[in-house]
Amino acid sequence: MKVNANNLILKIENISKHFGGLVAVNNVHLDLRYREVHAVVGENGAGKSTLMNILGGIVKRDSGKIIYKGKQVEFESPIDSMKSGIATIHQEL
Numbered sequence: 420m421k422v423n424a425n426n427l428i429l430k431i432e433n434i435s436k437h438f439g440g441l442v443a444v445n446n447v448h449l450d451l452r453y454r455e456v457h458a459v460v461g462e463n464g465a466g467k468s469t470l471m472n473i474l475g476g477i478v479k480r481d482s483g484k485i486i487y488k489g490k491q492v493e494f495e496s497p498i499d500s501m502k503s504g505i506a507t508i509h510q511e512l
Contacts, residue, residue, distance in 0.1 A: 426453050427486070429474075429505075434483035436469055443469040447483070475507035476500040 476494030
């Protein structure tokens, strides 16, 4: 894939995750393009870590899809996401 400023590097569509009756992430959409900087911010319990854990292959999503470099991906583990070029750096271990 040739990368330029108009290319989507990562697209998150309709991502949702529930833990029992708790809705951790609900219908999240996020587009990341080459050379853009984003921050995921919110209150404690807003779902930021859950979203990053889904992207990093740590937690499986209930619905939605992840498109990385133009292809839909399924990360079964953190190693899968790292092999694709996605790494999660946690604030606290």
